[in-house]
Amino acid sequence: MIKVLFFGPVADRVQMRETQVEFTPGMTLHEVIVHLGAQHPSAFGIVSFIAVNQTQVHDKQLVLHDNDEIAFMAKFSGG
């Protein structure tokens, strides 16, 4: 399984903080984005950062591994 986390304004729009996506060998980050983005277009409209296993990623073709953790995040506003 792939663990998917949402925070702050994205979590509000998705109306949950965590979900899971079934892992299939060879699946990419892009596939997860397309899958969840279709269900939550408003939330994914404000996603500015994506992290896989707590590291920010830019390559949406990144191949995922079972038990990876993905976080979809809006622009940060700490401080």
Added chain:
Amino acid sequence: MSDPVRLQEADFSQDEEIRALQASSKRMGGIATFLGCARDFSEGREVSEISFDAYGIMALSEMNTLRSEAIEKFGLLDARIVHRIGTVKGGDNIVFIAAGAEHRAPALEACRWMIDELKQRVPIWKKEITPQGDSWVTPHP
């Protein structure tokens, strides 16, 4: 002694943070600090509380990286970063950054650099709670 990089719900003491920074080296000739506080008025509205959400494990990791980078980039003797999470009221402390160096210039530059970088790199989100409703804060430059 407390960890130099922390995310915590509880308030912090600037004096204790500075004492801990000073204790790390007697070569320290300049300490610069930044204290971020909660405002009770924003975008024309009264703000009763501010609540924070954070991707804790990644936020802490980024803050530690930020501290290490600042020490390396500015030749600091030590640095500390403390950010509160949970809910705070107007006037409460939010974030404290301290940079200690042999001289004032690198301490001041590093302090400014760390808070600017924190705002861009650390996954923390701020929500203003007002009598008119709640709203997530849009990042300020």
